[in-house]
Amino acid sequence: MMAIRYEHVHTCKQSGARAGRLHTPHGIIETPIFMPVGTLATVKGMSPEELLEMGSQIILSNTYHLWLRPGSDLVREAGGLHNFMNWQKPILTDSGGFQVFSLSNIRTIEEEGVHFRSHLDGSKLFLTPEKAMDIQHDLGADIIMSFDECAPIPATREYVKDSLERTTRWAERGLNYHVKSGNDKKQALFGIVQGGEYSDLRKQSAREITSLDFPGYSIGGLSVGEPKPLMYEMLEETVPLLPFDKPRYLMGVGSPDALIEGVIRGIDMFDCVLPTRIARNGTTMTSQGRLVVKNQKYSRDFSPLDPNCDCYTCRNYTRAYIRHLFKANEMFGARLTTYHNLHFLLNLMSDVRQAILNDSLLDFKEYFFETYGLNKENAKNF
Amino acid sequence: MMAIRYEHVHTCKQSGARAGRLHTPHGIIETPIFMPVGTLATVKGMSPEELLEMGSQIILSNTYHLWLRPGSDLVREAGGLHNFMNWQKPILTDSGGFQVFSLSNIRTIEEEGVHFRSHLDGSKLFLTPEKAMDIQHDLGADIIMSFDECAPIPATREYVKDSLERTTRWAERGLNYHVKSGNDKKQALFGIVQGGEYSDLRKQSAREITSLDFPGYSIGGLSVGEPKPLMYEMLEETVPLLPFDKPRYLMGVGSPDALIEGVIRGIDMFDCVLPTRIARNGTTMTSQGRLVVKNQKYSRDFSPLDPNCDCYTCRNYTRAYIRHLFKANEMFGARLTTYHNLHFLLNLMSDVRQAILNDSLLDFKEYFFETYGLNKENAKNF
Numbered sequence: 121m122m123a124i125r126y127e128h129v130h131t132c133k134q135s136g137a138r139a140g141r142l143h144t145p146h147g148i149i150e151t152p153i154f155m156p157v158g159t160l161a162t163v164k165g166m167s168p169e170e171l172l173e174m175g176s177q178i179i180l181s182n183t184y185h186l187w188l189r190p191g192s193d194l195v196r197e198a199g200g201l202h203n204f205m206n207w208q209k210p211i212l213t214d215s216g217g218f219q220v221f222s223l224s225n226i227r228t229i230e231e232e233g234v235h236f237r238s239h240l241d242g243s244k245l246f247l248t249p250e251k252a253m254d255i256q257h258d259l260g261a262d263i264i265m266s267f268d269e270c271a272p273i274p275a276t277r278e279y280v281k282d283s284l285e286r287t288t289r290w291a292e293r294g295l296n297y298h299v300k301s302g303n304d305k306k307q308a309l310f311g312i313v314q315g316g317e318y319s320d321l322r323k324q325s326a327r328e329i330t331s332l333d334f335p336g337y338s339i340g341g342l343s344v345g346e347p348k349p350l351m352y353e354m355l356e357e358t359v360p361l362l363p364f365d366k367p368r369y370l371m372g373v374g375s376p377d378a379l380i381e382g383v384i385r386g387i388d389m390f391d392c393v394l395p396t397r398i399a400r401n402g403t404t405m406t407s408q409g410r411l412v413v414k415n416q417k418y419s420r421d422f423s424p425l426d427p428n429c430d431c432y433t434c435r436n437y438t439r440a441y442i443r444h445l446f447k448a449n450e451m452f453g454a455r456l457t458t459y460h461n462l463h464f465l466l467n468l469m470s471d472v473r474q475a476i477l478n479d480s481l482l483d484f485k486e487y488f489f490e491t492y493g494l495n496k497e498n499a500k501n502f
Numbered sequence: 503m504m505a506i507r508y509e510h511v512h513t514c515k516q517s518g519a520r521a522g523r524l525h526t527p528h529g530i531i532e533t534p535i536f537m538p539v540g541t542l543a544t545v546k547g548m549s550p551e552e553l554l555e556m557g558s559q560i561i562l563s564n565t566y567h568l569w570l571r572p573g574s575d576l577v578r579e580a581g582g583l584h585n586f587m588n589w590q591k592p593i594l595t596d597s598g599g600f601q602v603f604s605l606s607n608i609r610t611i612e613e614e615g616v617h618f619r620s621h622l623d624g625s626k627l628f629l630t631p632e633k634a635m636d637i638q639h640d641l642g643a644d645i646i647m648s649f650d651e652c653a654p655i656p657a658t659r660e661y662v663k664d665s666l667e668r669t670t671r672w673a674e675r676g677l678n679y680h681v682k683s684g685n686d687k688k689q690a691l692f693g694i695v696q697g698g699e700y701s702d703l704r705k706q707s708a709r710e711i712t713s714l715d716f717p718g719y720s721i722g723g724l725s726v727g728e729p730k731p732l733m734y735e736m737l738e739e740t741v742p743l744l745p746f747d748k749p750r751y752l753m754g755v756g757s758p759d760a761l762i763e764g765v766i767r768g769i770d771m772f773d774c775v776l777p778t779r780i781a782r783n784g785t786t787m788t789s790q791g792r793l794v795v796k797n798q799k800y801s802r803d804f805s806p807l808d809p810n811c812d813c814y815t816c817r818n819y820t821r822a823y824i825r826h827l828f829k830a831n832e833m834f835g836a837r838l839t840t841y842h843n844l845h846f847l848l849n850l851m852s853d854v855r856q857a858i859l860n861d862s863l864l865d866f867k868e869y870f871f872e873t874y875g876l877n878k879e880n881a882k883n884f
Binding site for chain 2: 437
């Protein structure tokens with residue numbers, strides 16, 4: 121009995137994208153889905169009730185950050201992450217691998233694990249596949265990740281090959297440790313496909329990782345600065361090698377175009393800090409494209425951020441008010457834009473799912489890209 | 503027909519304190535009441551829905567700050583402060599007088615008004631009794647304030663006497679201007695009693711200001727750093743001179759002990775940034791006294807901030823979680839403590855009102871002071 125089960129619902133006849141349901145210990149998730157990121161056991165500025173109200177079905181939290189603050193033992197004592205942060209719907213935690221490689225400049229990779237220094241106080245840390253399991257067992261998320269190396273793009277072929285093969289060995293060690301602990305009954309461990317920008321290495325990694333019996337598979341090491349066409353190519357090489365009856369998670373992707381393109385290529389789950397990070401800087405996503413509400417031109421604009429949006433922010437507040445809050449450094453400004461941006465992506469994924477059910481995802485994509493301005497020359501990334 | 507009406511409900515037989523109802527254009531306020539402060543058209547970190555849920559009946563906003571940002575003309579274009587900030591219950595605005603004297607170091611007082619410099623960019627500004635009316639007409643609050651000089655304590659008797667007499671002349675000018683504009687039908691202008699630390703000057707000011715027909719009276723220039731017994735003495739000299747059938751507002755007071763002592767001396771309305779300001783610094787008010795949730799000793803304390811509190815924060819979150827949010831600089835921490843502190847003072851005032859209705863406010867005071875720790879030697883101010 122595995123902790124989660126993927127139920128296939130429909131394959132879009134127009135695009136080949138799929139809609140499904142993911143059954144987890146904390147409820148059912150309708151896929152494809154975008155997962156808001158709550159790095160430190162809080163989605164910055166949002167309450168759990170707001171996350172529910174806007175339609176969040178699952179949130180993500182970060183193993184590395186919680187390990188350092190407040191400590192995974194403390195979260196365990198609190199009854200796990202769900203109780204600690206007052207969120208009773210599904211949670212996914214990453215493995216810490218990405219942060220070890222993105223936040224720490226000084227690190228030594230060995231077969232056993234990675235020596236590195238805390239980005240907070242420089243203290244020495246050592247993370248291994250087994251330790252990443254221990255921490256994630258303490259946190260108690262419904263879906264957890266194998267410890268992997270997220271190799272940069274570009275990197276030499278030799279480096280990437282060595283790295284992905286080590287990541288496979290780490291995945292197997294983590295899986296064995298996880299199953300032995302008995303936690304696999306309530307926490308679903310995903311394997312992570314790596315392979316950088318090399319098609320054959322992506323395929324090698326996918327074959328190796330799927331030879332291990334994980335209840336779901338992630339694609340890592342993309343959306344790390346490479347051009348989007350390259351990312352899409354890597355997905356096209358990789359996804360067909362993943363088993364149809366298990367969920368597929370593309371890590372770190374949250375721009376509207378990449379979400380749609382990812383779904384078309386067979387992805388079920390996404391996460392990214394993009395919508396919340398740009399929101400705190402006064403940038404919003406609307407049905408007509410990006411809108412930087414801090415701009416002077418909105419100072420006397422008494423219309424909502426997005427006239428086609430029915431979220432809490434757009435029902436109650438004007439661009440002029442939100443701009444004022446940002447200019448005055450008022451916290452409530454970031455609350456309002458964060459709410460809107462998350463609602464926008466959750467709503468987009470809900471529309472995408474409906475388009476799959478209607479066998480019309482390519483039509484939807486064309487319509488969305490056109491209205492969002494993604495077909496324009498020099499269109500912004502999001 | 504005045505914009506507001508004070509309805510007396512009960513006088514506490516034990517303390518002489520009064521309970522009433524204040525009828526305003528945006529609804530009825532049950533007095534005595536604490537008013538949360540929303541300086542820049544937002545109570546820092548809170549949504550209007552949260553303010554309602556915790557029991558806020560009226561909020562305060564600051565004329566000076568809104569004049570500078572976003573500008574009172576912009577707020578008028580937005581349909582007034584109620585529409586701009588999405589708050590349809592009563593609002594009170596101050597006159598800007600306090601900020602002119604507390605935020606600006608360079609100022610020149612003339613009979614006509616005050617020349618001073620913006621605390622934001624140093625630009626030259628000139629505020630007069632009439633200008634303070636114009637701005638407050640634009641903002642459109644239910645209750646507005648006369649432009650006054652808030653003299654410091656200590657100050658020489660001569661300075662304070664000159665100052666309060668000018669404040670009386672300014673009050674009359676503002677009132678005439680206000681009545682002539684016709685806005686007195688929908689906005690109630692209060693006169694402000696000054697007089698520093700001098701009993702006879704407080705009395706002189708009270709007599710002068712109440713000789714003008716304002717629909718309510720404020721007591722200003724207290725809670726500016728003087729010892730509390732001096733403030734209570736000034737209240738005892740002043741309040742008996744105020745008409746019984748109109749509301750009385752003590753400006754800038756929000757510590758639990760001073761709220762209770764103020765009510766006992768006949769005050770109906772209070773405001774202060776204290777609960778929200780200390781909340782953002784991780785300090786909370788509980789039924790057992792102050793609790794600095796950032797302290798190390800709460801790192802593994804899985805009980806609520808206040809075991810006797812049923813607010814949103816205390817029903818759902820632990821001290822350990824809130825401490826973690828503060829240590830990690832997460833916005834949601836300040837939201838939770840701000841909610842709790844405001845709820846605490848609103849709930850305190852609701853208890854105080856009930857004690858008045860039960861003729862037992864002195865008993866309540868004794869009980870509250872004892873449990874809050876205010877009877878201890880070297881008790882903290884709040």
